Amino acid sequence: MLKNMVSRWFEERFDVQAVKEPLEYQLRKPLPRNIGWFHTFGSMSLFLFVSQVLTGILLLIYYRPTEGEAFESVKFIMTQPYAGWLFRQVHAWGANLMILMVTIHMMRTYVTGSYKKPRELTWLIGVGLFMMTLVFGFTGYLLPWNQLAYWATTVGTEIAGAVPGIGEFAKTLMRGGVNVGGETLSRFFVLHVIVLPWALFFLIGFHIFLVRFQEMSTLDAVGEEKKTKPEDGIPFFPDHLLKEGVVFFVLMGVLITLSILAPFELGEKANPLSTPVGIKPEWYFMPMYHALKYFPKVFGVLLLGMAPLFLFIWPFVDRGRNRHPLKRPVSMTLGIITFVVVIFLGTLGCLSESKQNFFGKVYEFDIYGVPHQVTEQKL
Amino acid sequence: MRKYFLTFVFLFLACHVSGADVPPDNSCLTCHSDMWDDMKTSVHSQHAIYCNQCHGGDPSQKDKDLAKTPATGYVGVPDKKQIAQICGGCHADVEKMNFYGIPTDQLQRYKTSRHGKELFNAGNNKVAVCNDCHTEHDVVPIADPNSPVYPSNVPKTCNRCHGNEKIMTPFGIPTDIFNKYKGSVHGKALFEKHDTGVATCISCHGSHGAVPPGVKEVAAACGKCHINEKKNFLESPHAKIEDAAKFNQCISCHSNHDIQPPGLDMYVQACGRCHAPQTPEFLEGRKIWQVIKDAQDDLKATQGIVKQAGIEGIFVEEDTLVLEEIKTKVFEMGPTQHTLSFAKVNDLYAQAEGKFKQVRKNIETKRDNLKQRKLFLLPMWLFIFVMAVALIKKHKQLDALREEGKKKE
Structure with missing residues (x-):
């Protein structure tokens, strides 16, 4: 009764049918048969983005982006407001999981060859979204203004400063001065809560539009893809959405469980006069950070700066028609090698400059991640 | 104290580190050049106070005999009484000392001390006078860690005489005070923690006016640092006891030179000395x-x-x-x-x-x-x-x- 009244109210004023039909078409539009669990990572990234926005808004109620108050305000959030600790932990873990989800989503796209014609633009936007998610992580990491954040940002901006020509300008622009300080915090804050969320919002919108408009990719070769007929495909709603629902619940559970069982410590307030030992970036920058150790600064920065460029131009380099991974041995071998190297460098980065115990023997990993067995000094 | 400290820091900084220039036409140095080695870094020579200011004589005379004629006020090696008077000649002179901001009551205080009374009243020469603590020719400001009266050196300086049985026996003063102090809470803070703010001999006994504190002054002496303890003690029934044989204020429970960190055990040991159990x-x-x-x-x-x-x-x-x-x-x-x-x-x-x-x-x-x-x-x-x-x-x-x-x- 009420529903009818509302419908009539709108129909009398707007051409509801003109909006309703394309919306219903999108909802019922059949997805290809090969769409399964691995295709839910994109939606999960979106879910995490929404979660970050919501928890971010809640954190903004109490957060103060100044050198003198940032640390104290985060401490306040974690101790005083009702469930403040949960929002901060979900936000911190959400950031990490979002980067993980976007990475897995990209890897899936690479394996299924979905970046190929006609979806090169979707891939390009996807790479842009991935980069922006990393910048999101980098800028957000500084905001609690603790020792780790301060020094990781110092190291991070220092790396940017090594780019020939514009490096010094970029470093000063990011820091807002010679050193990381209150100005840096303000800049990172504005980027993190205003610029990046809106940029990401519009890019995600465009990305999703392209995905829906060009339809989901199948494993058919380029030029041989057929339009999915309703009787052959799986309806997006409710069938595929049910799968998304399952993954959504599990992801939400994982997010809350991690927030409770492995909370992020706030640590000590940033102290520009005391450099802690063994400063390392977050895990998602670790492979790059570790790789830089093997090259002269400028050369390393230039070489690693090629990685995003390589991702951007990949759809135009790999112009083969096949999408099936088994029919693309060169791309797949290259992909697997890159994956192994990234994991290897990341692991070495984590182990470097630390002491570890393996099978009862103590090893000291030097700056390059090379283990040296520690022998006990006997008097 | 802070004023004195700053004055000495100022004087210390004002001094040339390399020492004073050799005084011109000072014939004393012809024979006593070794004395100049001691004196050139002293606070006196930095301010052009040379031999004749204390020893008299005329350093402008090249001839030894002419330089030491009675008319020149030649003193030679002064005796203890003379030392006190000579030092006081300047240090008790407000006009002279005004510029340096140094107190001028040292001689007066010295005369009230046990040392001064023995020297001036009893004519006993075996007591400490200015140079016994401050040295003679190489006198440095008390803020200088090399000074024998720098806080961390005071106990050792006093012990030069007070640890000497031969000097102390006629006065009936024990000679184990330094060892007791070294093991005390104050001594450990001074020698082990290098805390120069801690109590040394002069904190309780005074320096120029050094006397053993009497029964009524004990709380006052300790109370200079332990302000709250003193304030509270004066409210206690113990504060009313005037007979030192019965109760000697702080000393009765804490002792004097070998004071140990106070613990709750003191309630068992100290109270039991006067009060029977169950009272x-x-x-x-x-x-x-x-x-x-x-x-x-x-x-x-x-x-x-x-x-x-x-x-x-x-x-x-x-x-x-x-x-x-x-x-x-x-x-x-x-x-x-x-x-x-x-x-x-x-x-x-x-x-x-x-x-x-x-x-x-x-x-x-x-x-x-x-x-x-x-x-x-x-x-x-x-x-x-x-x-x-x-x-x-x-x-x-x-x-x-x-x-x-x-x-x-």
């Missing part, structure tokens, strides 16, 4: 002892609880602040116990006890919250499992329906 006074002491012990035990236990909570990742900043307040109360019990009033000490414990409970309750609540968070995971995962199963079942149902529809077609 009301002795029992009152036991009550104070008990309440202080309880407070200290509670403080230690609560500190442990807060520390453990911090290790577990609980935010304890606020509780640490409350703990600091408690610590202040417990520390306040130390000086307050000198009133010997159980009510006053107990009042402090009551204040601390309320905060002890508050901290423990806070930590317990926080720990419970953490436990509850973990317990919350159980129903949450149960809910997720139910939802996931329901969604998968529905998906399968839809799949089956679609397949059935296809078959029918």
